[in-house]
Amino acid sequence: MRVLAVLVWAPLVLIVATILGAVGALASQLPLASLAEALASDETRFAVAMSLRSSLTALALALALGVPSAWLLARRRFPGKPVVETILDLPMVTPPLVAGIGLLFLLGREAPVGGALSAMGLELLFSPAGVILAQTYIATSVIVRSARAAFGAVDPGFAANAATLGIPPFWAFLLVEVPMAGRALLAAAVLGWARALGEFGATLMVAGATRMQTETLPMAVFLNIASGRTDIAIACALILLALAFALLLAIRLLTAERDDSLREDADVRFAA
Template sequence: MAPVTGGRRATTPLDIVLVLPLAVIGLAIVAVVFGLVARLTPGELMAALQERETLFALRLSLTTSLISLAIAVTLGVPAAYLLARRHVPGMALVDTLLDLPLVMPPLVAGLGLLFVIGRQSPVPPLARLGAELLFSPAGIVLAQSFVATTIVLRSAKAAFVAVDPGYRAVAGTLGLSPARVLLSIDLPLAAGGIAAGVVLAWARALGEFGATLMVAGATRLHTETLPMAIFLNIATGETGVAVACALVLMATAFLLLLLMRALGGGPSHRNWS
């Protein structure tokens, strides 16, 4: 046992060894942030933030990500409840299949979406739908929804599983219907975990790039989200707008992470099972 000094645990050689990896990780993150912030002077940054292209990318990112988030919640929360409360043969296989978007490279996801709704789609109705969705803002929503829905589903499932089954048992003895149990017990008790997953999914949708590139393309002032604006402007050597968009994304992600922790769903508390 480590010696205790003044009511506090004394520092050991192991602590010193373990703090080195933490310092390396922290310094790497600080270096990345500093590299972006130091690239522009305050005046250049303010000018880049007011560029028409930056403002367009910000509006499009917020609009499409919020629509995608609404779709993800509408699909993900009911599906999560079913997975958490019903155990039928084959459910483990379905559960594993639903994890694929979490580990699938975004470019692969986008390529699959492109092929399934593209001109050569094996399902003609999907090909007709694709003619309206591909290379348009609607395509951005499709790509963002695909990656965000599984995050909502996983977080909501973990939140539902964490609800004490005793509450539901008592509700059953009182004669409450399954719908009443869901609305009056499960949803209120799981609300914090679900909300944290929604915030995480929103952050993921805002930063989505690979699948969006495949499905919606990269067209200035048309399908130009914040990640797409970074890509287009770095490719053409216009670093001002690229850095401005990167800083907006980073600041937004930081604020969303703080919100997620306030909701009790930070990375240290999240359970994907």
């Protein structure tokens, strides 16, 4: 019994200790006064504002694109659906750098799409818009996958019943299916936002690494490590870690409450 306890506890302790060790080592690199100074610097404040602005915009776009797509995938059958689903999963498994190179070639002025956008006066590359594009690209994939599972867990009989009650399909989606999938959709949104906040590789390719222009928090870490300003790099890294922890905790609480409510429902069902 004692051997088993050691066998299961030791790896867990080792993993947690390694993660905490890395975070602690990062935090201990700067005295508190220097950390406060770095946190208050113009560059750090720009990176925080840029990251929040771009990631929230990307989240809104990803939700607008991803939620209807997820509903369609969960509710409808159509030719080539497995291929479409596989394509939608690609951004999650390909390195963001690869996705970024693809977007770069797609939207470059020499390419048909990029040329057309450029003719309309839309310059997405190497601009803050490029940051949003890269973050949206990555976050959408996460949201489609999570929201699809959320809608898949809602019995389509509810929407059918809503229809027989005279509720038009769009309103049944909005007033019945979305609230029923609500907590899981919220968790999907938080996960998508976390991915957008931490996005680096695709942003580097699409928006470039320009100080005080396309400088998100991950970009600030990269730029300042490369230029030897470790104080700002560490400050931005710690902000990213704090945000990631808060978002992961939010997801955990959201899904845990959902599990509890499902258990309660099951209890009532069995008691009835």
